[in-house]
Amino acid sequence: MPKPVVAIVGRPNVGKSTLFNRITGTRVAIVEDTPGVTRDRLYRDADWRGRQFTLVDTGGIAARTDDPLVVQVRRQAEIALEEADVILFVVDARSGLTADDEEVAELLRRSGRPVILVTNKVEDFRDPTMIHEFYRLGLGEPLPVSAIHGLNIGDLLDRIVDLLPETAAEEDGPALKVAVVGRPNVGKSSIVNRLLGEERVIVSDLPGTTRDAIDTYFRRGEKEYILIDTAGMRRKSRIANPTEHYSVLRALKAVDRADVVLVVLDGTEGVTEQDKKIAGYGHEQGKASIIIVNKWDLVPKDDKTITRYEERIREELSFMSYAPILFVSALTGQRVAKILPAIDAVGAEASHRVATSTLNSVVQEAIMLTPPPAVKGQGVKIFYATQVRVKPPTFIFFCNRPEDIHFSYQRYLENQLRQAFGFEGTPLRLLFRRSKGQ
Known part of the structure; x- marks a missing residue:
């Protein structure tokens, strides 16, 4: 409670x-x-x-x-x-x-x-x-x-x-914290209100109506959530007064304390440079993310529109190819019902922990299929790996020459982990350390 x-x-x-x-x-x-x-x-x-x-x-x-x-x-x-x-x-x-x-x-x-x-x-x-x-x-x-x-x-x-009422109970367990972020006027508050089924945050046609990060607790069935509706994050050059400045900082802090980030895009405008920066901040902080394309009811469509649009998003936001994409309309309610199940799914993936023995079976098979390339005639060996944390799932690979693990090979290992264990919606952190005695 x-x-x-x-x-x-x-x-x-x-x-x-x-x-x-x-x-x-x-x-x-x-x-x-x-x-x-x-x-x-x-x-x-x-x-x-x-x-x-x-x-x-x-x-x-x-x-x-x-x-x-x-x-x-x-x-x-x-x-x-x-x-x-x-x-x-x-x-x-x-x-x-x-x-x-x-x-x-x-x-x-x-x-x-x-x-x-x-x-x-x-x-x-x-x-x-x-x-x-x-x-x-x-x-x-x-x-x-x-x-x-x-x-x-x-x-x-x-x-x-x-x-204070004596009978008030404390919260039974930690609620899943979900930050809703995006540029001004992309429909963040409207999405929150649709999810809640009531007008918990002000919805206005004026850009930038929400200037604080608003925490709203609710539960569906046995699951608890805190939705954090944030101010639209403008480019620095457009932050005209101190209030706007504090709002941007608060939106970033909202991402910092979130378990899952909903990156809201305007379906009528596509992916902008500011969208990339907003999504990139959540990615850099290791947050599980879902890309929400809002105002989909206003987009002219044919049978290939979603495919083309998803390809463009994947191209523009290539650094977070792990994030699922939902095409919704907060105005009509179209596909909004898919958001909460997606939040549950990516939240669980961000907390997924892999047993060390299972992890190393996958890693050793990946190394056998494609060994790390030698550097200047020197062989690079990965001995074993272990998962050290969740949110995001973080793995340490112990090897003889960690500085020579090329970025492309790191990406290969990440892809192998995703293929074996899923991790949809969450970034992964791969760290390479020198093994003792090497």
Whole structure:
């Protein structure tokens, strides 16, 4: 079961993301003076007094407006409230009580959830007048903090833990973490929403709508997943402001902590240079990957379209020929049902461990069929191999002249391992070491 959920809510620019970063001990939320920078829900685990919980940062709940993006941000915050076991309602002690604060308070009173009223940006804890007016919200005693300076955070955490449900169970086991990456506006959030069957992340026609990496826990049957929807990764020359810069870094970090990476391409545009860079980062980090060609409903087709398109992808992304390719439409739902089984399959392959005796039988047969070429008249011998890790599967080959194992022969050995053991969807790491006594 997922951990208890603590949601941070409030109007824009009261310091919610700063508080989120302070509690989780990281800089996972974007912090900037521009109001409304955090637009989706952002999840991260926290621990206090031995109790674990999931902290959720949300976009600011602004006054009612017809702006479609503001309306969606408000809906995201409301979804967080529905999920939450405890709510942190953050207000700004410096600017005082506002009409927006009162509107948020009314929303929280209707939620029926336990609420901690957090008065942020308190400069003098000896002056009670800074928080007195917030009693009018009817949400109990305000708790003064300074998120930016880390003051009174321990008292806040104590109060959070005291309100956590006693029956909340911890997660039964590690969920498979899946990062969804790609250029802006290729349909990453739409794919996530299709997989989840609900609007968990904002979907907009505007490129770059998702600016944080959003963690969404869900389960299908007995299997658990965490989908990480990331900001579209633009070329560096197009990163026009600090927010975009942090979003790209966060997307890369999302890949770092993922078990499986979904590389989303726009079927109407083909493989771009930026697609190659995005896919290449996951490959370099040793991540199991699936290539998702989205918007397939918009591509004119004949009976050879998929074959031609797959050939072009294999040519452009030749370094990850191991990755399966799925042609889908998030808009219509076409073939989206194939994504989760593919995730399960490549996740299992990335964790596949081969017995040393079985491995060496395959390696010795491969060497007998095609021995490593001699270098400058000197014979190259491979004595034995062993698998030393998974995610990605990594093998050490012990030999007499590791520096003389040519790249082409390394590729030959990799192909033999894949032919014998599968490993679809995951890169392999082959390391060559000098055997003792050689």
